[in-house]
Amino acid sequence: MNKELEHSFVELLEKHQNIIHKVCRLYTNNYDAHNDLFQEITIQLWKAYPKFRGDSKFSTWMYRVGLNTAITLYRKSKRSISTQNFDGVEFKINAEDYDDTEEQQLKLLYKAVHNLNDIEKALVFLYLEDKDYREISETLGISEVNARVKMNRIKTKLKTVLNP
Amino acid sequence: MEGLDLLKKDWNRQQPEDKKLSVKDIYPMLHKKSSSIVKTLFYISVGELILWIIINSIPYLFSENYKAKLDHIYKSDYLLTSLTIFSYAVIVLFIYLLFKSHKAISVTDNAKTLMERILHTRKIIKYYVLYNLIMAGVSLALGFYYSLTKDPKFTNAIDNYSNNEFIFLIAKIIGVVIIFILVIWLFYKLIYGLLLKRLNRNYKELKTLEP
Numbered sequence: 001m002n003k004e005l006e007h008s009f010v011e012l013l014e015k016h017q018n019i020i021h022k023v024c025r026l027y028t029n030n031y032d033a034h035n036d037l038f039q040e041i042t043i044q045l046w047k048a049y050p051k052f053r054g055d056s057k058f059s060t061w062m063y064r065v066g067l068n069t070a071i072t073l074y075r076k077s078k079r080s081i082s083t084q085n086f087d088g089v090e091f092k093i094n095a096e097d098y099d100d101t102e103e104q105q106l107k108l109l110y111k112a113v114h115n116l117n118d119i120e121k122a123l124v125f126l127y128l129e130d131k132d133y134r135e136i137s138e139t140l141g142i143s144e145v146n147a148r149v150k151m152n153r154i155k156t157k158l159k160t161v162l163n164p
Numbered sequence: 165m166e167g168l169d170l171l172k173k174d175w176n177r178q179q180p181e182d183k184k185l186s187v188k189d190i191y192p193m194l195h196k197k198s199s200s201i202v203k204t205l206f207y208i209s210v211g212e213l214i215l216w217i218i219i220n221s222i223p224y225l226f227s228e229n230y231k232a233k234l235d236h237i238y239k240s241d242y243l244l245t246s247l248t249i250f251s252y253a254v255i256v257l258f259i260y261l262l263f264k265s266h267k268a269i270s271v272t273d274n275a276k277t278l279m280e281r282i283l284h285t286r287k288i289i290k291y292y293v294l295y296n297l298i299m300a301g302v303s304l305a306l307g308f309y310y311s312l313t314k315d316p317k318f319t320n321a322i323d324n325y326s327n328n329e330f331i332f333l334i335a336k337i338i339g340v341v342i343i344f345i346l347v348i349w350l351f352y353k354l355i356y357g358l359l360l361k362r363l364n365r366n367y368k369e370l371k372t373l374e375p
């Protein structure tokens with residue numbers, strides 16, 4: 001692949017790298033795993049880049065490739081296996097942990113999101129990124145109605161985390 | 165504000181600046197090795213094709229006696245010749261199907277389609293292995309039949325067997341075949357189980373969303 005293509009790709013990736021970081025943040029729980037997944041997504045994006053047509057936005061395209069890599073293609077490397085948890089905290093919620101402050105609520109919510117399964121995380125991620133249900137359904141390959149139903153279930157699940 | 169909306173507000177506020185990579189950091193990443201399951205699956209399928217071709221050719225290549233016998237049978241037997249041509253045609257067909265299904269896997273498809281295409285490729289490999297096992301069974305049965313009817317040494321040996329001994333011989337052959345198939349089956353369960361564990365789990369989850 002020519003240098004020009006490589007250059008344009010790296011420039012675009014550098015500009016939109018936050019999308020990949022956010023995917024990694026959701027799907028990994030330590031620094032090494034984060035970097036590992038980041039690299040795999042970058043490789044997948046680069047491999048697919050020659051076929052990328054400007055008709056969809058680069059960022060929209062990144063969401064799809066990023067999530068596909070995280071939930072389907074990525075095979076955890078030995079390096080990324082670690083017992084250390086995200087932020088060094090246990091993802092367990094006790095009644096004593098419950099606090100009314102927003103900060104505490106957020107902490108609980110992040111923990112709860114980390115405990116969701118891969119598909120639920122993908123839904124939450126796209127929702128948090130302000131994607132509409134059409135885009136969510138197209139990214140995951142499910143119907144819009146089912147995406148909405150599942151999202152409502154997740155919302156309820158997360159609500160109960162705050163009101164156990 | 166509660167639940168997910170609270171999270172959304174915070175999510176958009178957060179910028180993981182500490183992980184900001186420069187253009188210089190990204191360049192080397194493009195040339196690193198991928199650890200994607202599709203790549204592993206590709207290697208496995210190529211290995212699979214080669215392995216079974218080798219397994220089928222080893223006796224022919226390394227045993228002069230076997231080669232001479234087989235060549236003799238081939239010259240005189242129409243069935244075996246067509247069976248060999250058929251088995252080569254099947255290998256070519258599998259190579260084509262595998263190549264086609266690997267090509268169809270695209271990371272830019274939606275998640276469900278991507279998973280389905282990977283599973284489809286895995287299915288082709290499964291059928292290839294199944295085909296080889298069946299062919300091994302057929303070859304074994306044919307070999308036994310030919311020895312029984314056309315090999316005087318073998319026929320004489322069998323004639324000296326009592327009924328019980330003959331049944332015992334058949335049981336032994338069947339036992340070995342069963343153990344062989346079981347070992348292969350466990351081996352595949354392990355390889356594909358480990359490789360596609362996550363994919364299978366997520367595919368199942370996506371399927372439950374579409375009743």
